[in-house]
Amino acid sequence: MQTNNTTEQQIIAAARKIFVQKGLAGARMQDIADEAGINKAMLHYYYRSKDKLFEIVFDEAVSQLLAGVNDIFEKDMPAREKIVAAVEHYITSLNKAPYLPLFVVHEISQNPERILQKFSNTALLPNMRMFLKELAVEMENGTMRKVDPWQLMVSLISMCVFPFVGRPLLQAIFQVNDKAFAKTMEDRKKFITDFVLTSLKP
Amino acid sequence: MQTNNTTEQQIIAAARKIFVQKGLAGARMQDIADEAGINKAMLHYYYRSKDKLFEIVFDEAVSQLLAGVNDIFEKDMPAREKIVAAVEHYITSLNKAPYLPLFVVHEISQNPERILQKFSNTALLPNMRMFLKELAVEMENGTMRKVDPWQLMVSLISMCVFPFVGRPLLQAIFQVNDKAFAKTMEDRKKFITDFVLTSLKP
């Protein structure tokens, strides 16, 4: 091979930026080409179509969102510590890629079928189910107040992820800039864990 | 006037459905025309452009999302009861229009400037600020555990709204159908209020 893979990488980086920003329908191949500093023809040379390119970016985004969380639930820890670890991991991770959740959620809603296969080859479901069982056991033992484990799980995810999804709206309502927002999310780690663990005290 | 406003209304209804489903960039004027049972030319006759039509639908959606919440915060009630009322109202309202939040949030992220003026002519901010102050007073008095009122507010919104935003994802992960989802959200009202009020006990 004469060429190194720099061009492919540049294209993917550019595609990631544009697709995440504008979505599949809103993104233009020209935008991606400009961002990568090449011309449209090259995009089709390396990746056959817009859809092919998008699929790569989308899959990568889903993996990034799910990575780590799965590992945490797998660890051998008390449920409470898993909650703390998950919140810590999730907010740190999202602070680095704040636009990912909205992108993924929007594209899934545009094409729900796309997501189904992605989940079949992930171990997320079994690990999450196991965690829900662990919660149920603690509640049965009386070491944790009884609540619906599923609702609890959804609440945890909501409290961590929603601020990033609703970020433009929240910033508009509460008048905070980007830097203040990131700082607030950093503080939010402690708030969520305290808030949740307090509510779960037996 | 020879014609009644049925056609206008049909167009708006169709536009609402298509725009909310596919977003501004993804929606086609042809889709809207088909949905309304007329032809494309009529769309431009009644509403000059796609953007004009979109703006009407979008403004309506924002109003629908904000309406009611504002009234609740304005009422003369203890903070705890406001929380209960807000959760009840919000989930009931979203169960009737589950795709609105994702639509609004996505379009705001595409064009953040659009939202700024909408908020300036809404009394949402002052009422919300007042509510935050009420929470702070209760915490000062010791009738409520001390937490950051802003983080609490964001958490409430998150727990109510996120399940609808992440609905396709949640349904995929936890394998529930539409009907079961609506029922689960109905149950969620009680979960959220119990969960939050328990955590806020002094």
Add this chain to the structure above:
DNA sequence: GTCTATACCGTGATAGAC
């Protein structure tokens, strides 16, 4: 007010020279 036909342009994708 409602339709058909069409102008006009942007877009994804390809052909073909180098």
Add this chain to the structure above:
DNA sequence: GTCTATCACGGTATAGAC
């Protein structure tokens, strides 16, 4: 591998007959 030129299509929008 990289570029320019171009095709084919679909999109918004308008003209103009009825």
